[in-house]
Amino acid sequence: MQPPIPRVEPRLPGYLLVPLAGGWSAETFLATPAAGGDGADGAHAGEPLVVRYFAGARHAPDAAGIQAALLGRVRDALPVPAVRQVHNADDGSPGLLVMELLPGELGSLVLARLVEDRRRADRRHRRREADERLRSLGRSLGRVAGTLAATPLPRSGLFADAALRIEPFDLRLPDWVDTHAAGLVASGWSDGEVTGLREVAKRAVVDLEGAPACLVHSDLNPKNVLVDPETLQVTGVLDWEFAHAGHPATDLGNLLRFDREPAYVEGLLDGWFAGQGPDAGFGIAPNRATGSVGRRRATDLARAADLVALVELAARATENPVVHQARAHLRAVARTGDVHATP
Template sequence: MEGPSSAAGLVHAARALLGADVRPLDGDSGEVFLVGVAGEEAVLRLYARDPARAAVDAALLALVRGLLPVPRVLEQRVRGTPEAPAFLLLERLPGVRLDQWLPEADADLRARAGGSVGRVLAQLAGIPFLRAGEFVGAELRIEARARSASLVDLVEDRRTRGALAALSEEDLTGLVEVARSAEDILDRGGEPRICLVHGDFDPSNLLVDPTTGEVTGVLDWELAHAGTPHTDLGALLRFESDATFAEAVLRAYAWRVPGIATNPDKADDLGALVELARAADLPALLDAAMRSDAAATAAIRLLQATARCRNLAAGRPTWP
């Protein structure tokens, strides 16, 4: 018999829970399903692997509702067992995935989408917390992380594990050099404010109205935590190549977040913001490279390019 956290076990649990057919949605977790008929669909998220996260996600969605476009929680079970997993039944939001829509959109719509995404990022940056850490329980208590390792230490820790072990000694030396440079960039940025961080602010987790470019949904909050505002911007721009979209994101974000840029219309200020965001994204990029999925392959390629270029840009665009 399949275990409750296996793919088949999750589908069985979803069907048993709702007494209806379910369709797995795209994504790596295998815990998200579409239920219902056209026009009356909802999204079922199971928490077989991490039952305690259900209460956190429900609380986060309640916290940001009205500030950000997030789904309503229609039903929930936040205390799960192997036989009856924790779950959230969520409203299905309108819109299409940003990563699928953006390549075909015209320049005007791409700019509008960028402005809307930048405003969402600024809204996240404006939700303050007193300290950084992971959320625990429905009260969103913050559990401080162990003293953060330096970026150089993170590279050294991973150099013999996972895909990083396949990099040449020369590439690893280059990666350490870039990590040291990223630390200097973050230090120059000053003591960061602590805010709500989505933790996986990727275009695949954003929905937009295809006719206006406005963001209609921010999805998948399971990595959300209290941290620095630059992290989500770095994740968004990690693989972005569209200048029209990216520049609109940066300007909308910089105009709304105090202290981010002296002059948001000045190219040098926005360029420095991109560099800061890429430095803040380096730990998440290293974590992505340790996984065993398609995202890991892309992360390893970017880290290898970073090492060989000896800079954070790694051949990526530097906007504006």
């Protein structure tokens, strides 16, 4: 296979762009100074950069500005890249966000390696060590989700502009299932399976009602996080494209969606509660919130909140591994009536 062809971006003179691996959008690039040049002018001239395009029809004209504002909003609480340039869509040019390149390895690669180490561990002490590494990674990721859950916002909705004005939306899960039913049927679902999913959605709505709105990343999974492979600490939270104001358990649900190694899940819950501080509980008495009852309640809420994303993913016409996983998991939920079901 031939290497990727470097791109030249007129808004970033002196740099060459090559695609970055790890995502499905194909809109993220590594920008390095061109041979014989020092890169763009300014205090950060010559440094490697990350360039994110907002070229698809799904992006608002000021998507780059919205994401830049979000990064500024969370910068004191979470490790996110500093913004170098912002260009909103204009005159046929797509939106463009230029950011610093953060250290670390994709969390998805680190997690896969730790899971494989656990599988290969042939002695009890090695299994304990592997479990503790999984638990440590889970705590680091869960703390990110908990920190976001503890970032209050006045109402649920989508960010409408770079001032982070919230446009309210009223999303009811049973209606969401109906909206996506045709896509599910097109992918092979029976009418009975759609009906089963709608019943699950009706119960989930009751569970999710009444929670205060918070900042939600909405795509918080290991492939959108950078991790130090030695310390297992998060070094970067990336790709805020789907961020919105929503339910506090949404990001935990994303992290719990497919990766269910027991030690990792235990760590996620530890970190999620720790990230929110002593007031975490969601209707559970504070002194019981982190006990077995509270952890089960948190997991129930997370699975219920994650149904929104699972339904949208499973109904897509596109084919990729994440869509296939979402269909398999959601089908198991629909057939059993249990939000915790797996294929």
